[in-house]
Amino acid sequence: MRIYWDVPIEMDDGLVLRADLFLPVEEGRYPVILSMGAYGKGLAMQEGFPSAWNIMIEKFPEVAAGSTNKYQNWEVVDPEKWVPDGYACLRIDSRGSGRSPGYFDSQSAREIRDLYDCIEWAAVQDWSSGKVGMNGISYFAQNQWYVAKHQPPSLAAICVWEGFADLYRECCYTAGILNEMVANTVEMQMNTVQYGRGVNGPRSAVTGQLVCGDVTLSEEELARNRFPIRKLIAEHPFADEWYAERSADFAKTIVPLLTAGNWGGQPLHTRGNVEGFVRAASSQKWLEMHGYEHWVSFYTDYGIDLQKRFFGHFLKGEPTGWLKQPRVQLQIRHPGDTFVQRMEQEWPLARTxxxxxxxxxxxxxxxxxxxxxxxxxxxxxxxxxxxxxxxxxxxxxxxxxxxxxxxxxxxxxxxxxxxxxxxxxxxxxxxxxxxxxxxxxxxxxxxxxxxxxxxxxxxxxxxxxxxxxxxxxxxxxxxxxxxxxxxxxxxxxxxxxxxxxxxxxxxxxxxxxxxxxxxxxxxxxxxxxxxxxxxxxxxxxxxxxxxxxxxxxxxxxxxxxxxxxxxxxxxxx
Missing domain, CATH: 2.60.120.260 (Galactose-binding domain-like)
Structure with a gap:
């Protein structure tokens, strides 16, 4: 691969985000697999999420096979398994996260505007075919729902893998009851890689760069540079406009989409995927439902095959047979973590x-x-x-x-x-x-x-x-x-x-x-x-x-x- 670290992407307000770009060795124009999130593009999964990595590799050694795993990053694609197939992989640290400066305000209108601009920026680069797809789990999935409602012209397809679509009902307040997971996750997994941690944060094992930028700020300065998650959730106990800004609008979601949910993802990584399939305005939409841990199926041979057939059709025009793919692919669960694949045409099932x-x-x-x-x-x-x-x-x-x-x-x-x-x-x-x-x-x-x-x-x-x-x-x-x-x-x-x-x-x-x-x-x-x-x-x-x-x-x-x-x-x- 050709790898470019910290590629600058200037936003409409002049702030520069930083991205890592992975390209095939041969010069050319390639479709883009883009992800933007708040977990630090330079933090290896093995370092930042060791127990999750170890569980996955123990149960599914195929994930580590065929890759050096040097560029494994939490909840996004392994470029070593995508670039050889003629894709450009673009990983972006969202504003205020990792090596991108600015005020960290997760999934806000400002962050989604940045994401829209990154999509359109990627489409006009000399290494790009002009077709951009988004892929990734959780944070890297739910912001696909959010940007899709703005209909960026160059967004050709999205693969929403275990990503909620309604910040209120599926995340902050489970059916009206405050969910403690949200604030805990922000504090443990996002604030820990906030831009400005500098020498007090992790260092990339690949590049030697500081994962959280070259500036080191005090804890007080860092706190002023991020949204106060607990305070904001407490101030918004109802499903108001604050949540609507940070949620999907399915009536405006027209991009071709593959949405994949987890039977065991209650109450975060199931409902949004199903609601998105049922309610999105897109005429080209598919649903997949699986089991196992939240992060596993995405990286397995099963998951990658599904994703590549989908993106191969919509980003590359390859004869992957995707249009013959049944609209619904279910892994039917049995006791003992046994799953039997079954194809269907609708959700809920008509014969229910x-x-x-x-x-x-x-x-x-x-x-x-x-x-x-x-x-x-x-x-x-x-x-x-x-x-x-x-x-x-x-x-x-x-x-x-x-x-x-x-x-x-x-x-x-x-x-x-x-x-x-x-x-x-x-x-x-x-x-x-x-x-x-x-x-x-x-x-x-x-x-x-x-x-x-x-x-x-x-x-x-x-x-x-x-x-x-x-x-x-x-x-x-x-x-x-x-x-x-x-x-x-x-x-x-x-x-x-x-x-x-x-x-x-x-x-x-x-x-x-x-x-x-x-x-x-x-x-x-x-x-x-x-x-x-x-x-x-x-x-x-x-x-x-x-x-x-x-x-x-x-x-x-x-x-x-x-x-x-x-x-x-x-x-x-």
């Missing part, structure tokens, strides 16, 4: 048997049979063990693939309540079957959330299987007066074996399993079943409000149920 599983006051979870008899009530301490409902052992395997929703009538002893729903599987011996999540290696099948005061729906965006909440105001409860809730449970896929039981837990706090916690080097706390996506902020969830008693009502005309996407077995299966 939407099935109501009614909650019975005796703890049963029963198909299409509301609890009979006089109205009943079940109460639980919001911060306690919750309520649990279980099916009988299944007589035959049952596939659940798609979004789910619950409809409850609840009351609270206080003026509010948070609901945490957990879809679970138990084996014939009664042991819970946990699944490898995107970040947490031991997660339940699916989860859903809702703050009761944020129960107002947006009718034009709601479906019976996926309620959509406005989150624009609080409608506080009157203590002990029941209200109706429609609760979204994020998309999932699982084939539950015969003899196993399906269960639904209703909690007033985050789910935690009974096994030993797990950890990652880039995460602040140990993980106990919901990864780093915890909801324990005392300012957002004061105990005197969210530590009361929640009551589930079994009333005539409002029997509680969960609607699950049961997929009929194929003929002859």
């Amino acid at each position: 048997n939407w099935t109501k599983f009614y909650l019975h006051a005796d703890g049963g979870l029963v198909v299409d049979e509301p609890d009979s008899g006089a109205p009943k009530r079940l109460a639980f301490e919001a911060l306690g063990k919750g309520l649990h409902f279980t099916t009988p052992p299944l007589a035959a395997p049952m596939e659940i693939t798609g979004p789910s929703a619950a409809k409850f009538r609840i009351s609270s002893s206080t003026e509010n309540a948070d609901l945490f729903l957990v879809l679970r599987v138990f084996d014939p011996a009664g042991k819970e079957v946990l699944f490898r999540g995107a970040l947490d290696p031991k997660t339940p099948v699916a989860q859903g959330w809702l703050r009761a005061s944020r129960r107002k729906l947006v009718p034009e965006l709601s479906e019976v299987y996926r309620p959509y909440h406005a989150h624009d105001e609080d409608e506080l409860l009157t203590p002990d007066v029941p209200v109706d809730l429609d609760i979204e449970i994020w998309p999932t896929s699982i084939v539950v074996p015969a003899g196993h039981r399906l269960a639904l837990s209703i909690l007033g706090r985050d789910f935690e399993h009974d096994e030993a916690p797990s950890g990652l080097s880039n995460m602040k706390f140990a993980m106990k079943g919901c990864g780093p996506f915890t909801h324990n902020d005392p300012a957002d969830r004061p105990v005197d409000v969210f530590g009361g008693t929640t009551t589930l009502h079994f009333d005539d005309g409002a029997r509680p149920y969960v609607l699950l996407p049961v997929i009929p077995a194929a003929a002859g299966a």
Whole structure:
């Protein structure tokens, strides 16, 4: 490869961003794979995210094969696996990050304007074919949604790999409940590579350059040069314009796109990918859903093949057969981290048997049979063990693939309540079957959330299987007066074996399993079943409000149920 370090890209306000450019040896014009983000282009994945790298290489040694791995960088393509195929790879440190100076304001209008300008800059360089594609995971995926709504002329295709699209609903406030992961991630993974850390930051093992610029600022100066994430989130508790600026506008998303989500990516790396596929205005869009860790599938032979067939068609005009690719490619999940690939044409699947599983006051979870008899009530301490409902052992395997929703009538002893729903599987011996999540290696099948005061729906965006909440105001409860809730449970896929039981837990706090916690080097706390996506902020969830008693009502005309996407077995299966 020809490699150019710290290529200057001047923005419309005169500030110069820095990028690393990887080109084939032969002179020519090449399509561009572009990424821009806040993790430091000079920080090797092996150094910045060692546990993630080690997990990936141990389980999928193919990732390290065929590359020196010197240029592996967190959540972006390995140029050694792309440049030989005739691509230019351009990695850009976003404003205020790595070696790019300026005020760090993650995914703001200013940052997305920079990204737009970088796309158009790349298109007119003498090494560029004029076609630019974006590829990458998480941060490098979600900003694809954000820039796509501005429709840069040279953006020919995007591959959004596990990237949320709605900063409020999928990131900062999970269904109205403050998600502590956001601020923790910014502080641990972005502020640590902020421009100006200089000699106090890491140094590139390849170039010897300081990853965070050649200027060394004090902690006070650094703090003044970045957005105060915790303060801003607290100041914006509703889905207002601040979030809209930092979220997708699917009606304006017309670029060809491949969106890839993770069944275990709740509540960050699943919903946005599915919503993007369903709602984007693009006539050329494809959905892929997989499992395993959040960062793994992107780098495997499976992931790279999918990406190269997509970009080969849209950036190079190669006969990759992409237009024959089914619109939906699913890795159907089975216990034991087993996945079976299946091609589909739509989402949700047209043949879905939407099935109501009614909650019975005796703890049963029963198909299409509301609890009979006089109205009943079940109460639980919001911060306690919750309520649990279980099916009988299944007589035959049952596939659940798609979004789910619950409809409850609840009351609270206080003026509010948070609901945490957990879809679970138990084996014939009664042991819970946990699944490898995107970040947490031991997660339940699916989860859903809702703050009761944020129960107002947006009718034009709601479906019976996926309620959509406005989150624009609080409608506080009157203590002990029941209200109706429609609760979204994020998309999932699982084939539950015969003899196993399906269960639904209703909690007033985050789910935690009974096994030993797990950890990652880039995460602040140990993980106990919901990864780093915890909801324990005392300012957002004061105990005197969210530590009361929640009551589930079994009333005539409002029997509680969960609607699950049961997929009929194929003929002859």
